[in-house]
Amino acid sequence: MQVTELLAEGLKREYRVVLPAAELDAKANERLAEMKDKVRLNGFRPGKVPVAHLKRMYGKSVLAEVIDQAVNDANSKIVEENGFKLALQPKVELPQDEEAVKEVIEGKADLSYTVGLEVLPKIELGDFKSIALDKPVLAVTDEEVGEMVNRIAEGNRPYAAKEDVAANGDRVTVSFVGTLDGEKFEGGSGEDVQVVIGSNTFIPGFEEQLIGIKADETRTVNVTFPENYQAANLAGKAASFEVTAQMVEVPSEMTLDDEFAKTLGMDSLDALKEQVKSRIAQEHNAQSRAKVKRKLLDALDGLHQFEVPPTLAEQEFEGIWNSVTTEMEQQKRSFEDEGTTEEAARADYKKIADRRVRLGLVLAEIGEKNNIQVSEDEVTRAVVERARQFPGQEQQVWEFYRQNAQALASLRAPIFEEKVVDFLIELAKVNEVPVTREELYAEDEADKAA
Incomplete structure (x- = not known):
């Protein structure tokens, strides 16, 4: 094997590698000799198939396998001898000329190819004990705990059906269809959606316009999406929603206790x-x-x-x-x-x-x-x-x-x-x-x- 360095620039390396035809042929003959005891051919007793006959039948395919292995071995040797750590797999460029490839496969010419390598840099590690870090710490306060418990309680508050119209704090179950300039838009429709008036969980202005609605009533709610709305195609735009109330419920009393x-x-x-x-x-x-x-x-x-x-x-x-x-x-x-x-x-x-x-x-x-x-x-x-x-x-x-x-x-x-x-x-x-x-x-x- 002959190796010539073509490029050594930064972390890039390139080499021309020449694998002699005689070496490839010898390795192919070794592989064929190993096959002799395994191949079964009509007219020959097991283990008695002549290597020359095997070479005529399988020589090219065996040599192709040998070349593939030889290229991998050659690349590995270059990496090992130079002490490289590879950033990526080697980039191999084999001959493209059909006649040249044919001569290599037939064992008439040496195999000459180039291999490009991208190597990892040698890293000199710094003194980690010299690193100083400020760690922000925040103790949990009773106030934080109380706020969270209250939110959990609100999320689990029971509601009871209400015959009267919806007021602030009531929960209204609605279905709606939204439009922009008269056209429906993706994500603008919903079925059986529960809205707590005053919770500020919907688009600004949506909840307030449900005050006074009653079950089975339909009304138009006009809103404008916030400028910083997560869906950029809706941000800052005016929309109309046809909203139908299915149920109005009033929050029930709830005590924060063991029960x-x-x-x-x-x-x-x-x-x-x-x-x-x-x-x-x-x-x-x-x-x-x-x-x-x-x-x-x-x-x-x-x-x-x-x-x-x-x-x-x-x-x-x-x-x-x-x-x-x-x-x-x-x-x-x-x-x-x-x-x-x-x-x-x-x-x-x-x-x-x-x-x-x-x-x-x-x-x-x-x-x-x-x-x-x-x-x-x-x-x-x-x-x-x-x-x-x-x-x-x-x-x-x-x-x-x-x-x-x-x-x-x-x-x-x-x-x-x-x-x-x-x-x-x-x-x-x-x-x-x-x-x-x-x-x-x-x-x-x-x-x-x-």
């Missing part, structure tokens, strides 16, 4: 409050960790600046860009609506893609150097948790992940990342900072970009 808690499956009101407090604490802790992780990734990005494999960065960018443009098309928004241009947006998202790839490589290197691994039990628990998200299809989901290595890797990756983050937080200097709820849940521009 109420028991209707929710709890032993007592105190037990309900403890569960609510625990849930709020989990939400605070998750939000706090998300902010600490963001600061940790910023610190890692500052400690590790190196060239990232261009193809990996491009693939990451394409994934981000496709997601962004698809969402903008669905919302019928343009870059001008976002206060930027397509060129500027591309530049910004390329920076984000580079950062993601760089941080991914750093986290992988940290995990490898510190023997951080994801156990099979952890992956299995992740598969079970994912399957539970699809009631009635658990078995299909389970089989999908167990038979799809790439899908399984998509579950393993975030577990690995969180374990590396835990490892780094243990090494960093973490300073707990008391914050308000508004500060803890505030979303800054960096969080949005992340």
Whole structure:
């Protein structure tokens, strides 16, 4: 085998490899000799088929298999001898000229091909003990617990049928058909929808116009969608709804006591409050960790600046860009609506893609150097948790992940990342900072970009 380096530019390498015809022919003869004891041909006793006869019958197909294996072995040898870690699979370019290919297959000419490699950079890890992180902490207050319990109670408040017209606080069961400029629109119709007047859960102005309605009455409700409405095609637009009331109900009295808690499956009101407090604490802790992780990734990005494999960065960018443009098309928004241009947006998202790839490589290197691994039990628990998200299809989901290595890797990756983050937080200097709820849940521009 003869190897000539053609390119060594950044993280890209290219080599010309020549595999002599004599070597390929010798390997093909070895393979044919192995076949002699296995092949059954009419007119020959088992194990007595001449190699020359096998070569006439199977020579070309065997040589093609040998060439495929030889190319893989040659590429692996180049990678091993140079100590490369590959970012992607080698890109092999075999001869395209039909006559040249024919001569190689017939064993009359050496095989000459080029192989392109994109390698991972050598990463010098920084001093993680030098990282200082502020961890926002927020204790759960009795007021928070009380507000949550009250919301739970309101969501479970009983209602009784009412013969009179609807008033503020009443619940009205309605069916409606919405139109824009006289035309029905997607998502504008509903059947047996319960509306609590004054709850502010519907489009502004919708609930108030139901005051005074009675069962079996139909009326037109005119509203204007908010400018920041999630469906961009409806934002700021005026719509009309033909609304028919099927039932009007008045809220019944309800007492927050142990009996109420028991209707929710709890032993007592105190037990309900403890569960609510625990849930709020989990939400605070998750939000706090998300902010600490963001600061940790910023610190890692500052400690590790190196060239990232261009193809990996491009693939990451394409994934981000496709997601962004698809969402903008669905919302019928343009870059001008976002206060930027397509060129500027591309530049910004390329920076984000580079950062993601760089941080991914750093986290992988940290995990490898510190023997951080994801156990099979952890992956299995992740598969079970994912399957539970699809009631009635658990078995299909389970089989999908167990038979799809790439899908399984998509579950393993975030577990690995969180374990590396835990490892780094243990090494960093973490300073707990008391914050308000508004500060803890505030979303800054960096969080949005992340």
